[in-house]
Amino acid sequence: MASPSRSRFGKLFDEIGTVDQVGIDERVAKFTTRSIKKGSKLWGLKTAVTMVDLTTLEGKDTPGKVASLCQKARRPSSDPDVPPVAAVCIYSFLVKYARQWLADTPIKVASVATAFPSGQAPLETRLEEVRMAVGDGADEIDMVINRGLFLAGEFQAVQDEIAAVVEACGDAALKVILEVSELETFDNIRAASFLAMQVIREGDFIKTSTGKASGSATLANNQVMLEAIRDFYLATGKAIGMKPAGGIKNSKMALHFLVAVKETLGDAWLNNSRYRFGASSLLNDLVRAIDKEKSGAYQAPYYYTEAAESY
Amino acid sequence: MPSRLPVTKTPKVYVGGQFIRSESGRVFPVREGGNKNGSGALLGNIPQCTRKDLRNAVEAAAKAGADWAKRTPYNRGQIIYRLGEMLEARSGEMADAIVLSGAGTKAAATKEVAASVDRLIYYAGWADKYEQVLGNTNPVAGPFFNFTVAEPMGIVGIIADDEAPLLGLISQIAPVIVSGNSCVALASEQYPYPAIVLGEMLATSDLPGGVVNLLTGFRKEMLPTFATHTHIRGISAVVNNSEKKELQLGAADSIKRVRAKVSGGDVDWMADRAQGAYEIRDFIEFKTTWHPIGA
Numbered sequence: 001m002a003s004p005s006r007s008r009f010g011k012l013f014d015e016i017g018t019v020d021q022v023g024i025d026e027r028v029a030k031f032t033t034r035s036i037k038k039g040s041k042l043w044g045l046k047t048a049v050t051m052v053d054l055t056t057l058e059g060k061d062t063p064g065k066v067a068s069l070c071q072k073a074r075r076p077s078s079d080p081d082v083p084p085v086a087a088v089c090i091y092s093f094l095v096k097y098a099r100q101w102l103a104d105t106p107i108k109v110a111s112v113a114t115a116f117p118s119g120q121a122p123l124e125t126r127l128e129e130v131r132m133a134v135g136d137g138a139d140e141i142d143m144v145i146n147r148g149l150f151l152a153g154e155f156q157a158v159q160d161e162i163a164a165v166v167e168a169c170g171d172a173a174l175k176v177i178l179e180v181s182e183l184e185t186f187d188n189i190r191a192a193s194f195l196a197m198q199v200i201r202e203g204d205f206i207k208t209s210t211g212k213a214s215g216s217a218t219l220a221n222n223q224v225m226l227e228a229i230r231d232f233y234l235a236t237g238k239a240i241g242m243k244p245a246g247g248i249k250n251s252k253m254a255l256h257f258l259v260a261v262k263e264t265l266g267d268a269w270l271n272n273s274r275y276r277f278g279a280s281s282l283l284n285d286l287v288r289a290i291d292k293e294k295s296g297a298y299q300a301p302y303y304y305t306e307a308a309e310s311y
Numbered sequence: 312m313p314s315r316l317p318v319t320k321t322p323k324v325y326v327g328g329q330f331i332r333s334e335s336g337r338v339f340p341v342r343e344g345g346n347k348n349g350s351g352a353l354l355g356n357i358p359q360c361t362r363k364d365l366r367n368a369v370e371a372a373a374k375a376g377a378d379w380a381k382r383t384p385y386n387r388g389q390i391i392y393r394l395g396e397m398l399e400a401r402s403g404e405m406a407d408a409i410v411l412s413g414a415g416t417k418a419a420a421t422k423e424v425a426a427s428v429d430r431l432i433y434y435a436g437w438a439d440k441y442e443q444v445l446g447n448t449n450p451v452a453g454p455f456f457n458f459t460v461a462e463p464m465g466i467v468g469i470i471a472d473d474e475a476p477l478l479g480l481i482s483q484i485a486p487v488i489v490s491g492n493s494c495v496a497l498a499s500e501q502y503p504y505p506a507i508v509l510g511e512m513l514a515t516s517d518l519p520g521g522v523v524n525l526l527t528g529f530r531k532e533m534l535p536t537f538a539t540h541t542h543i544r545g546i547s548a549v550v551n552n553s554e555k556k557e558l559q560l561g562a563a564d565s566i567k568r569v570r571a572k573v574s575g576g577d578v579d580w581m582a583d584r585a586q587g588a589y590e591i592r593d594f595i596e597f598k599t600t601w602h603p604i605g606a
Contacts, residue, residue, distance in 0.1 A: 297565060298366050300542035301373070 005153025019186035070101035099137035110140035117210035119144035193228035205241035216246030245278025251289035325510025327371030328520015344413035360528035362536040375521025380491035388438030394516035395431035434485035463491035472549035476502035486590035
């Protein structure tokens with residue numbers, strides 16, 4: 001009766017455990033009730049800024065747009081108290097331009113590669129894209145896993161592909177995108193997290209989504225992956241980073257995610273070498289919230305670049 | 312026949328097209344005969360809105376404002392006229408609300424509601440006319456068409472008078488929205504109940520949700536945020552002298568226009584001079600364009 005893929009999932013779940021969905025939903029609902037004000041709020045907002053992977057992944061991206069994105073990454077606000085972001089995240093063919101604009105800064109250049117966002121290209125093509133991005137100067141590579149293989153239960157093949165990309169990365173850090181909205185269940189998210197963590201290196205990341213599918217980085221998805229990271233760390237001692245991406249639009253949500261990190265993984269993960277936000281519009285709202293916190297006055301969105309033409 | 316259980320209304324404020332409670336969960340009681348006397352029967356628990364409610368209302372106003380400003384003046388006029396129709400049809404209920412809250416006698420309340428309907432109709436008429444009156448083509452010494460057009464400012468904050476809690480509020484709202492602004496209005500602290508009922512009429516008037524947002528609560532808690540919120544472009548207020556000063560100081564920082572009348576009965580809302588194109592002009596921006604003509 002049991003299909004081969006069903007039994008493979010069963011075997012994997014026996015090994016790594018499953019997720020209590022009701023428990024997760026209850027747990028994350030609590031994260032949104034923490035009262036974070038004044039000094040701790042300001043600290044949280046600034047910490048979130050340092051964790052942003054400032055992203056542009058559009059068909060209309062140009063070297064010019066990347067140049068202004070890099071400028072914004074270095075100085076997100078006219079207020080010098082606002083720190084630079086962690087990285088800029090762009091398409092692979094733009095890496096060489098970003099490298100040039102960020103030459104004298106600690107800001108990383110992250111490139112999506114491996115036929116982002118679908119991942120549906122021959123393995124050799126995907127690996128070649130990774131090698132070229134690294135050759136152009138990318139510090140970090142964001143890859144997508146093959147969801148079709150995963151859902152079919154071909155775990156070994158999924159891991160082989162990730163391992164091949166790890167090898168192609170060389171010194172560059174790797175972020176493995178699980179595309180959680182296509183994995184259907186929390187159990188599958190946990191399973192995919194473990195499969196990825198077993199073949200990547202310490203200092204690499206697992207990442208929720210491409211940002212191109214709906215229903216991406218929710219607190220619950222984030223929590224499932226954080227707990228997978230925790231369990232994996234306790235079992236192996238290998239610390240893996242986490243990057244939620246897609247749908248984190250405002251500073252309030254960002255603070256909720258930080259609460260989740262603090263209460264699940266602790267202070268060791270509250271820095272940008274282990275936690276990132278993949279976002280394009282979040283940074284504006286963080287800066288807006290910092291300005292509000294400092295001045296006491298609510299700020300209009302059109303003072304910030306993204307909403308320049310808004311009402 | 313068994314006697315029915317009383318079904319009473321939960322007063323809620325109308326923000327972003329929805330009836331909400333304050334995010335704080337706080338309420339304050341209003342009593343028959345007004346809060347000042349405070350001895351009458353409990354009329355209801357009114358939401359005691361906070362500066363966060365104000366912030367949320369501003370977001371709602373911003374969302375609705377762009378579409379409202381793009382509507383044709385004719386359409387805006389129709390919708391404000393429709394609001395007048397809604398108020399007319401429920402004028403008895405509104406007059407009762409004014410009497411219950413203690414803001415006036417039955418005769419005075421009936422007169423106030425009638426005047427409020429008339430005021431809405433008056434401004435509905437201005438919708439497609441104020442631009443012709445306030446805009447201009449300007450004579451210039453050069454080969455240019457030079458013309459000045461009137462454009463809405465954006466989000467306008469309104470702080471309503473305690474006198475005439477309905478007519479005052481409507482006399483402040485109508486000239487603001489007729490030109491395509493959206494507004495966030497703080498109802499009379501003393502007599503908030505008519506504004507709660509007005510919200511129910513706004514909801515049935517074709518006015519897009521978020522164009523008019525009504526808050527109730529304490530002026531002292533929200534006035535500083537009205538003054539300093541940079542997304543609020545203008546303030547129409549009926550306040551005392553020290554409140555006016557606070558508004559002006561905050562407005563200077565956030566560069567917003569303040570039109571403050573001093574409360575205490577020197578505004579006669581019933582009078583003809585309480586309405587006019589100049590009330591509309593208070594909350595529009597003028598844009599002058601130089602357009603070259605044949606060389």
